Amino acid sequence: NFMLTQPHSVSESPGKTVTISCTRSSGSIASNFVQWYQQRPGSAPTTVIYEDHQRPSGVPDRFSGSIDSSSNSASLTISGLKTEDEADYYCQSYDSNSVVFGGGTKLTVL
């Protein structure tokens, strides 16, 4: 199995842009789609990005996703940060054997 590594925490000011990385340990990041989930304290996760860069209906276009084969990583970028974006963010991908989540990144908007 592979692992997905995320930074433990990031912080940025309201109105700014932040990028959260997710690096795949083995196998190509491009071989299986990457999803991103937002989890606010005390709440269930919600999907903010699926299939690398697709946004579910209702998710603002301030949220965007991408992959970079050269670094074997995926990224979630949030622009125009709002205090309501403060949450834990998890990346997720899979291979033929299993589904893998990253360890999560705590985003602080201060």
Place this chain on the structure above:
Amino acid sequence: QVQLVQSGAEVKEPGASVKVSCKASGYTFTSYGISWVRQAPGQGLEWMGWISSYNGHTKYAQKLQGRVTMTTDTSTSTAYMELRRLRSDDTAVYYCARSIYGSGSPPLYWGQGTLVTVSS
């Protein structure tokens, strides 16, 4: 709109079993799969497995093989997850989630979660 409503919190003793339900509405139940994901207190998300609501085909996380069973009841659009021989480290919030497309695709819509506490 898609809704997944899960059963209420449970407290179980070590060695017991728990069965969590997940009632779906707002879409054609048999056209999508259901994944189960759990989250221990203060920890990250852990994939448990998924089930095809169309034909009942399942795939489980290797570490849970032999202790977990996922089923569906198409007549009531409800998915179930049963975990047996509970241990203290099974204490977690358990989530069901509907797939993006057919079975085997990642989660898109999530239930509200069910807290399962394993304690003597």
